[in-house]
Amino acid sequence: MADRDGVIWYDGELVPWRNATTHVLTHTLHYGMGVFEGLRAYEAAKGPAIFRLTEHTQRLFNSAHIFKMRIPFDQATLNDAQRAVVRENKLTSGYIRPIVFYGSEAMGLSARNLSVHVAVAAWPWGAYLGADGLENGIRVKTTSFTRHHVNINMCRAKSVATYTNSILAHQEVAQDGYHEALLLDVDGYVAEGSGENIFIVKQGKLYTPDLTACLEGITRASVMQLAQEIGIEVIEKRLTRDEVYCADEAFFTGTAAEITPIRELDCRSIGSGTRGPITERLQTLFFDCVNGRSNDHADWLHYV
Ligand code: PMP
Known part of the structure; x- marks a missing residue:
């Protein structure tokens, strides 16, 4: 999925899809502490629309709160980011994936003083179970x-x-x-x-x-x-x-x-x-x- 055209919202900016990468020592990659969401945008009568965006963003923040991960953006910013990836990738419908993960400053289970990153991608997706x-x-x-x-x-x-x-x-x-x-x-x-x-x-x-x-x-x-x-x-x-x-x-x-x-x-x-x-x-x-x-x-x- 990494090699395609389009943009991904990454820590506050829209970056080319292929450049939305992270280091192999990313803490979340090793220990699995990260939170995410999955949303759908539908081709609604008045244009592409995201289903229950604010509820999904709230759940993302709740998940991060449970794990004591401090998201360095507010909910409104992430709502805008999710709209932006649908719009900028010219999707009429599709799936949206926000993810919150720790940076690569340090290994170990204290998970202290780690940066928290946010990426939001979106791509076309049909019926999941057919x-x-x-x-x-x-x-x-x-x-x-x-x-x-x-x-x-x-x-x-x-x-x-x-x-x-x-x-x-x-x-x-x-x-x-x-x-x-x-x-x-x-x-x-x-x-x-x-x-x-x-x-x-x-x-x-x-x-x-x-x-x-x-x-x-x-x-x-x-x-x-x-x-x-x-x-x-x-x-x-x-x-x-x-x-x-x-x-x-x-x-x-x-x-x-x-x-x-x-x-x-x-x-x-x-x-x-x-x-x-x-x-x-x-x-x-x-x-x-x-x-x-x-x-x-x-x-x-x-x-x-
Ligand atoms: N349970 C699990 C384990 C899931 O991954 C999902 C999908 N997010 C759901 C339930 C359904 O949740 P939602 O309707 O919010 O997508």
Whole structure:
């Protein structure tokens, strides 16, 4: 991805894509303490718009706060940076990746007196789990890798180090032909996908794991709000994998995955084995919002 035209916002300046490099002794590269975000820009009715920009930037600052990393820019500056990379790379839609990482002043675990750097890149990105997945659902398998305990890597932070766990989980099931992994928490309850929150539908109600062991997803919050607005009750509670087996419908949510139906978990088909009606309804509401077709939640879109 390094060798392409375009610009990346790097510590306050837009630099040519190929020049956005860092030293091999960058602290974060060695010990994994860094935080990041993932956002989508959509081709909305009135031009490219970033979905829930301010909420993502707030989560980035929360993640940095958890790790005591002091971001040397304010939120407004980083909001402008995220708009700028979409605009200057002439994207009509795409994925935006802000990352906060330590500099290369010193090795060692004290991590004291290190500079904090921020880069923001953006590139075109289609459906993460495939266009077919959005329509027909994906096949998911429970992985043998457990999601982080709350006192291991801080589940409220979207941190670089969290994602070795996600990659292990995803690779384990992908090599057996599944589209995505489901991770359980240390007590064996459903946590989330490798990069998604999970929901199930049972008798017209929506259930999702409470926030103990999963990321506080911004798509998750949006879907909960959209569901409640059309009178669907949303319940956050511990879920077991066999509750998912017996659900009427199930789906993943995430910036990359958007709302992706799950048609099968551990070789048990879920509900009708295709996208369910409530999933489809929520997808329609969600895509109408993000594409600016609906006037509801206009404040979720930040035009670039
Ligand atoms: N869980 C994990 C582990 C993730 O990486 C993501 C993607 N950021 C999510 C959940 C969904 O979060 P969001 O809807 O904010 O993208």
